[in-house]
Amino acid sequence: MAVAGAIFGAAFGGWINDKYGRKKSILLADILFFIGAIVMAAAVAPWMIILGRIFVGLGVGMASMTSPLYISESSPARIRGALVSTNGLLITGGQFLAYLINLAFTKTPGTWRWMLGVAGVPAVVQFFLMLSLPESPRWLYSQDKVKEARAILEKIYPANEVEQEMQALQSSIEADKASEVSIATVSFQNFGTVTYHFGLNAVGSIVSMAFVDRFGRRRLMIVSMFGIIVCLIALSVLFYQASTHAPAVSSFESQHFGRNSTCGSFLKAYEPSNWNCMSCLKASSDCGFCANGDSKDCTSYLTRRNGDRALDCQLGNISVEIQRHWRRDRAVSNWVSNLIVSETFLTLTEALGSSGTFLLFAGFSTIGLVAIYFLVPETKGLQFEEVEKMLEKGFKPSLCGNSKEDDSK
Template structure:
């Protein structure tokens, strides 16, 4: 049974990435030029808007939003850009990186994503009270996108891809810029064996799409790799980070910081902590290993999500009450219809109002005092804010069904499931070339606690 990892990985120190890149600045150019896509992807997340990396984003930035049809078209272009960047950027960096520092270099993409998120919040805060706010917010993304577009024109294809296209000399020229002279021939030989094996498999399977798909799923290496990859990505998407990032200002406001500017400023803490976390990952991912880092981070996320759930549960119990007379300060029939028809309106508070899909207008003097539960209309929202009051509304459909506390507890449940699946199906790959990773998958992986005691026990496919 293969546990994953090996002597080469065990000897790798956390400073190896920095030493190697210092000696090989060409690697830095490759990683950062491609990684700008991560920066702009993160900016799109932190900005809550529709612009990010590459040519698709530049094109969408040029367009003006005059009609809803244009907004939909721009979302299509941005979606294409995000999809291509999310897949190609880490793939490009990994294929162009030496195995011993691949984790650290690929982590630069994650670092730039978190840096982009922080930049998005900073830009939002800077242009909060500026004329044409959203145009400035979106326009800023066009500059680094243009820089990346120009840099990508100068970058080569990955050596592995060049070798597969029979461009051996071009592949050697790139490898000489990445590896030492005595390592180039070894890398070329490794690529030759790998590509020959791939081509042999393709000849056996055929050229049409359906036989290729059938053959791929019939391949134990591909199947196990798919299990591991899907497990990690599903766990990442369901752990709740997108909810925290997209709705951070609203979450801060629910915690008692009413001012939009204050909420945006405090949200910088959330996005700002992402970047140092990525730096920690870059230092240790090639020393401690990918698997261990994922499991440790999942435990931390679970603890934090349970903590958030407890905080929101307490917030729902101590939320400001509803003062019926407060709604009379606005237009006629402003009170939330569900509140007026409720069997026991005296028991309602801010959270009850939001679950009824209405808006809560906080008291002007003290936002913790009873406020008004109003119909969720644009006119009443504007009237509430015009009186220097804070307007709250339900920011997720899920929170209506199970509440904010239940939402974060659900995310914690997903994380527990993700932890179990990562522990069971994802092997360690630190310091291993792609060919060695294939051997790990071919042999099969089971953690020690799940291995059968009987000798020669079969592994699952």
């Protein structure tokens, strides 16, 4: 529901951005975050948690497109990429911090209410800090507030560069045609990217901060896509090997807690002695397993009636964390892709197996790699206006990351 809310938040946020500015859009996102957190913390029924998740999703959708937009429009071109990457690093750091905070609340009275409600604290902090920040100079200029835009640019750029930036803003507002093109080209990457680990994500963000303004966005995107494809293929092989060498299911342990607690498919199986842990997952969405470290066998469970027990299940000694990988992008299609991945992942694993599902995502990532190569130009060190002019002329890819026109020069 949070992802579904983010779809509408991104769409609605685009209108708010254009109508009322980037600053007010972020402030509204903070309010939605806070309302959602309080509603979830005070929930007396599941529908309240669902409603709170929708509010949080609306805020996520608005913030995900507005924050990097605000940063990029309010920062010098020479460090813009690093600052936007910093935003991504802080998002990743926030996710890791959330795990630690939740861990701290596991033994606290109220447990999940605190876990959900504490999310309102950073929203309040950001709301009041945001009040002290200026509006985007690019948006101000588009609203004919030229003097205010100049005043902000004078705080960002050296005095000898302000006039040049003002002229660039003027050209940009008069010919703002590139945004729709740039939106459409990035969404492929999001669909194929569904797994991450905090450490690797943080390292990737730091590397991006250090090199994005030196080597360019396009080159790093291509390298990162290669890394994503390799990791997804590795996960596919890992799950295939885990499936092949999965521990056997113990009939004794499976029926120890009663036949009503055991997976029905296992009880009706012609040769249950041939079952292993993965057989439970493939049999039905109602079936799960728990590993037994002592006997090296596993136990078949009916997950609907033993949900708490099924949560303890492991695949041997391998622990894999699967998360939605939220990309910072202005396109609503990214959130649609997130929703599709979230809603179909378990169905895909049931139909294709875990190995086949990750291999399918690797295929989507390969399509994304091809799309990035042919559709995404290099924008390193360029002003928005220069990007627009480049896209108007047309972009032809080359192996080194520059357009063929630039290479000829």
